[in-house]
Structures are given as C-alpha cells and as structure tokens.
Amino acid sequence: MKKPTVFVIGLSGESLFFEVDHFNKSGETVIAKDLHTEPGGKGFNQAMALKKLGADVHFLTITGDDDYAVIIENTLHKLGIIPHLIKVKGKKTTRAAILTDKQGDNMVCVYPGMSNDIAPDVLDGFEELIGGCDYLLMQQEYPLSLLKRGIEIARRGSTKVVINPAPANSASRKVLEEVDIITPNESEAKVIFNVKDSEPIENLIEKIKESAFEAVIVTLGSKGSIVYNKGIITKISALTVEAVDTTGAGDIYNASLIYKLACGSDLETSARFAGVVSGLSVRKKYVLNAVPSKEEIEETLKKEKL
Template identity: 35%
Template sequence: MNKPRIVVIGSLNMDIVVETSRFPRVGETLTGEHVHFIPGGKGANQAVAAARLGGQTTMIGSIGDDMFGKSLIEYLNQDAISTDHIKRIADTPTGIASITLAESDNRIVVIPGANAKCLPEHIQALEQVISEHDIVLVQLEIPLETASAACELAKKLGKTVILNPAPARKLPESMLKCVDYITPNRLELETLTGIDASGDQLQTAMEALLEMGPSCVVTTLGEEGSAFLHKGESLVKVSAYHVPVVDTTGAGDAYNGGLAYALAAGYALNEAVVFASKVSAMSVTKLGAQAGMPTQADLNKLSIQ
C-alpha cells in the first residue's frame, strides 16, 4: 500500500521555551528554571506529526538565511520530510516563538520573521508538487492571502483541504468554501463565528461556521475531547484520552497532523477523530512540540485511557 501523501503549507519557527514554576504577574520578574531551543511553528509541527505516523510528507514555507533556519531544515530531514520547497529568504530572520511553560500550561508570543514572506506566488509556483499529494494541510501563521491561495489551489486540484484556523481571525468566504475540514478549538470557533461556544451553544457555533462554507467542522475541546459536525447531520462528540501532562505545546498540531494522516490513509471521519485525539494526548507526555510527536509504535505500545 502506498503511504498517505500529505503536503503541509505553513510556518516554521524556532521555539525558545522557558520553564518556570508559575507565570509572572504584570511587571514582575521571575527566575526561570530551564531554557530550551526547540524546532516549532504550526506548519512544521504538523508536518512532523504526519511524518512520524508514516505519512509521506512535504513541507512548504519560508525560513530566514540564518542558523535557526538551517537547524529547522536539519530537524525536518531527520523525519524524512521533503524540504526541497522551503524557501530561504535573504536578510530576514527565521520565525521565533517565545514560550513560557508553567502550571501545566503555556503562553506563547510568535514573531513571524520569514513566515511573513511566504507569499501566494510561492504557493502557485508549486502546483505540480501540491497535485502529487492526497491532503493539503494549512494554518494561519503565514499571511492570510497565502493561506487562502493555498486552499483555493488545492481545491482546484481536487485535493482534500484541512484548515487549522490558528491563530484565529476572520476568514474570507472564498477561502472557507474551499475547505473540507476546519479544525478550530473552542476559542477559535468563537472568534470565527462571534458566537459563545460554551455548553449547549457549541453546536450552534459549529453550525454557523458550516454556513460560512466548510464541509465539516471538527472542534477540539481540550480535556472534554473533540466534536465534529457535517451540515444536516447530528453533532458527534469524542472523549479525550487522559495522560500525565508534561508540555501542552503542540497538542493541537499533533491533533491536526494525526487527522490529516488518518484521512489520507482512508479512515472514516469518526475513526480519524479518535486517532487524532490519541495522537494529541500522546504528544503532551513529552517536552517540546516536535519532540513529543508520537510514532505508530508509540501509539501501539502505550495504553492510555
């Protein structure tokens, strides 16, 4: 059987991760415990997730002409991800994410750097490359016009499009109509629709997002699990797996990479959502977004509830 083929179009960052006992208050200086330089970026994280699971994965994006950019390519190559179509931008720094870990949670500030120079023409020039894949996975840490161009080109080519709308922002209808699966968390769902997605309002918000154009909404709900909804069908909820949490950074990226892999491999949506939930749960048991991405062997040998 051929490997599932996934092309990820998105960001590449170097994550500067600081561990501390608690988050500082406004104006307060704390002494941290550890600092780590870890490859990241939503696009690269999701590419690693899909590749570790066995997907034939290609990464499209931009890096700076600096040591961080060189390191990010080396890390991706370790997971056999095709990096031939990552553009190196002169006189521009590679994207950075500043991440503070404390109290089993994280707070993140992203500086786009070269990610902001990943342009629509870069994507359009790779039509042949994109046509060779089953799933096109896109996020919003690159310019909106680039993400939109990627979705539109993928739909023109008849590819299945997964959009992870993070960081959340209002999206054009022309883009949303090209999306097969959109994967917001609860806060992103609220931003996209303007509807409180708590409690019984979750389905209302998901229905509103469906009306904007996507074929299916898959909402991640943290410890509550996830839910998915097709237009005209009933809401389906999937329970979360519960594991000891080390680092939640990249949990959503693990979910999206797992979902992309499962759909490309031919799983039914319910099976794909369960699989993505397990991948996401496994990812938080290790430090670092990419380091925490599990393999199939990891999923098979570790029992989680």
C-alpha cells in the same frame, strides 16, 4: 498500502522553551528552571508529526537567511521531510518563546519574521506536487491570499484541504467555507462563528450547524472534541493523562487526524485516533520528541477499545 502523502504550508522557526513554576504577572520577573531550544512553529510541528506517523511529507515555509534557517532545513532533512524553504536575504527567521508552568500549561510569544510577507506566487511551480498529494494542510499564520491560492490549486484535482485556523480571524470565514475540514480550538471557533467567549458551547454548536461548513472539528483540550460532519454532531472524550507539557498538542492532533483520514478512515474514527495521539504527546516535554511511537498508539487504542 500506499503511504499517505501530505503537502504542508506553514510557519517554521526556532522555539525557546522556558520551564517555570508559574506564569509571571504584570511587572513580575520569574526565574526559569530549565531552557531548551528546538525548531518549531505550527507548520513545522504538523509536518514533523505527519512524517513520524508514517506519511510522505512536503513542507513549504518561509525563513530568513540566518543560522536558524540552516537548523530548520537540516532538521527537516534528518526527519525525512522534503523541504521547500523560501529564504529571504537579510531577514530574520521566526522565533517563539514558550513558557510552561508546573501544570503543563503554556504561554507563547511569537516573532513572526517574514511570515506576513509571503506572497501567493511562491506556490507557482508547486501545482503538480500539491495536486499529487492526498491532503493539503495549512494554518492562518500566513496571509489569507496564500491560503486562497493553495485552495485554488488543490481544487484543480482531488487533493483535499484542511485548514487549522490559528490564529483565528473572522475575516477568513468565507475562505474557510471552501475547504473540506477546519480544525479550530474552542476560542478560535467562537471567533469564526461570532460567538462570545462567555457563551456556552451549545451556542457555538448551533452556529456551526446553521453554517455552510461541511466538516468542523472543535478541539477542547482535556475535554475532548466536537465533530460536525454533514449535519451530524459527535462528541468525543479526551484521553485521560497527566499532562507534562501541552505545547504542540494541537499540531500533533491535526497531523494525526490527517494521517488517519489519508489512510482511509472516516472523520469520527480519525478524530478519535487524533485525540489518542495528541493525548499521549502531552506526557513528554517539548514537541520534537513528543509524538508517541506506533507501539504506544496501538497499545492505547486497544486499551481504550477504539
């Protein structure tokens, strides 16, 4: 069977992980029990997970011209991902500080680097590559103008478009309605569909059903996910695991979803698969080595009768 091919456009940078007992309150200093660094960013994580699952992956990202950009490029080559780095001279690469508490929950602070300055014309010359892929995956860490350009290129052929709308932005709704699938978490979905945080999930579901979107997957962490597909709502339970670190679980979910879709599965089956893979990933620290092996995935799918 032909390998799935995916073109990922997204953020990459250096991630600093701090392991703490609890998150600090205002004015409080907490002491980290451990420190770990590795390349990361939503785009990087999604490209990495797609490759480890078995897809052929192109990854376009913008960096500075510092040592962190070199680390990112070298890591992508080692993973077997085809990198397309737009290096901006004299600028810093994105960095993130990630605090993980003893429950496995995390808080993240990101220095975006050059991510706000990337222009849509960086995609000039990539039309053939994007058009030759099964899927184009993007997030909202880059300007909306770049997303529009990516969609426009994909629409010239048969490349399907998935956007992970993080961070959420209500102004992007019209653009998001043009793509095949969006994959917000609950808080992001409430921003997109203009639902208050205090409102129940049922209100969000009704807004989704009334919308022009063709397919929406709302990820709910340990509560599973809600799949909206051409008017039909399906609720999918999460895998029951003891979480060690939830960092990157959403990125691994998106990668797993697209991998399974590109292998020919339907949306609901792909969402169940993604839930298993991302669920298994939270048992390990950090992100780069959190993607479970094919053997682990197959064993769990059989156990869960999926």
